[in-house]
Amino acid sequence: MSERDPPIYLLAGPTASGKSALALAWARETGGIILNADSMQLYRDVPILTARPTVTDMTQAEHVLYGHLGPQTLWSAGEWLRAAKPYLDAALDGGRPVCIVGGTGLYFNSLVFGLAEIPEIGELARTTARDTYDVLGEAAFRDLLRQHDPKAERRIFPNDRQRLARAYEVFLHTGTSLTDWQNKTKPALPKHSYKLEILYPDREDLYARCDARLQIMLDQGALDEVRDVMAQGLRDDWAIIRVLGLREFSAHLRGEMTLDAALAQARQMTRNYAKRQSTWFRNQFPLQST
Numbered sequence: 009m010s011e012r013d014p015p016i017y018l019l020a021g022p023t024a025s026g027k028s029a030l031a032l033a034w035a036r037e038t039g040g041i042i043l044n045a046d047s048m049q050l051y052r053d054v055p056i057l058t059a060r061p062t063v064t065d066m067t068q069a070e071h072v073l074y075g076h077l078g079p080q081t082l083w084s085a086g087e088w089l090r091a092a093k094p095y096l097d098a099a100l101d102g103g104r105p106v107c108i109v110g111g112t113g114l115y116f117n118s119l120v121f122g123l124a125e126i127p128e129i130g131e132l133a134r135t136t137a138r139d140t141y142d143v144l145g146e147a148a149f150r151d152l153l154r155q156h157d158p159k160a161e162r163r164i165f166p167n168d169r170q171r172l173a174r175a176y177e178v179f180l181h182t183g184t185s186l187t188d189w190q191n192k193t194k195p196a197l198p199k200h201s202y203k204l205e206i207l208y209p210d211r212e213d214l215y216a217r218c219d220a221r222l223q224i225m226l227d228q229g230a231l232d233e234v235r236d237v238m239a240q241g242l243r244d245d246w247a248i249i250r251v252l253g254l255r256e257f258s259a260h261l262r263g264e265m266t267l268d269a270a271l272a273q274a275r276q277m278t279r280n281y282a283k284r285q286s287t288w289f290r291n292q293f294p295l296q297s298t
Contacts, residue, residue: 014202015099019109020045020116020293021207022285023252023278024217028061030207031109035069038105043095044073045110047088048251051077053237056230057253059221079237082170082247085114086123089196100201113288120204120293122193129181137177138245141169152176157185165284170247206289214286218278222253222271234258252278 017034021027031042044050048058052075061071073091077083092108099106108119117123141149146167153176154161160175178186209217234257237248242258249255253274260270 013105014200015102015105016096016197016202017105017107018116018119018202018204019107019207020113020204020289021111022209022214022282022289023111024059024214024221024282025111025207025209026217027109027111027207028059028065031107032061032065032069034107040069040105040107041095041099042069042071043092043106043108044071045088045108045112045115047083047110047112047115049074049110050083050088051075051079051248051251053079053240054233054248054251054254056225056228057233057251057257059225077247079240079242079248080246084174085118086126088112088115089118089123093196096197100198111285113285113292116204117292119196119202122190122195124186124189124193126178126186126189127182129177133177133181134173136180137173138169140176141173146172149176157187159187160185163288165281168250169245170250204293206293208286208290211283211286214282215279218282219275222274222278225253226267226271231257231261234261238262252281 017040019027019031019034034040035042042061046058048054049060050073051058054060055075060074065071066074072095073088095106098104108115110116140152144152146169149172150161153172156179157175161172164171164175175186178184178189182189230253234254237254238258238261242249242254256265256270256274256277259265260267265273
């Protein structure tokens with residue numbers, strides 16, 4: 009890292025694009041801190057299934073915000089940003105540089121474009137939003153949300169009950185859409201304080217990496233992780249259910265499908281997710297598309 013380099017390095021991209029290896033190489037060179045911006049790698053119980061940096065990786069550089077949440081806990085982008093802020097402030101004040109690495113677009117949005125200061129949502133609005141989702145199902149709930157916040161509906165990935173309900177509960181409680189709240193915000197990072205790099209591997213190469221990584225995860229013991237989470241009482245409304253492969257492999261362990269079928273479904277879901285991530289980053293950060 010030269011004296012001209014900004015103190016904060018934002019490294020984003022789809023799953024299996026090689027971000028963690030690049031971040032580790034950067035940290036070895038600079039002595040900086042690697043800060044997690046992957047919402048799934050926050051979870052304690054699934055280091056293999058979320059491709060969290062290994063113990064060996066973590067001995068070679070300081071890694072923060074990895075593996076500390078229980079399976080039912082959903083962190084908002086605001087909670088993530090509050091946890092990241094001490095490291096960012098220290099870097100901006102001349103301390104160790106920080107590489108923020110991951111594929112959760114909302115986290116990068118909060119840094120570059122800002123995060124809405126939404127009032128705390130009341131329990132009635134929160135419960136109503138979730139109950140409405142459960143009664144209507146995702147398709148009809150999306151139609152409802154689209155009437156009040158079409159931009160939020162478009163940018164939330166499929167099967168993300170928590171964030172769909174979050175967008176609707178904000179409207180119910182405040183009378184203002186989540187998008188309108190977000191449009192009032194200021195960036196969390198000063199404009200010239202960071203470098204942003206987004207990885208876009210060749211699509212077929214990326215899909216091949218996704219497929220290979222899932223098999224490697226199985227070889228490393230991913231099914232044991234799934235068993236452990238199931239033993240805690242895994243439910244479809246737990247936040248951790250969004251971890252790629254968890255739904256499919258838990259169905260296999262319940263005897264609902266063969267391992268080959270579960271692996272095939274998990275591979276397709278992972279490919280779909282990687283494609284959505286790439287599209288999202290290109291739409292949000294068109295000047296950084298490389």
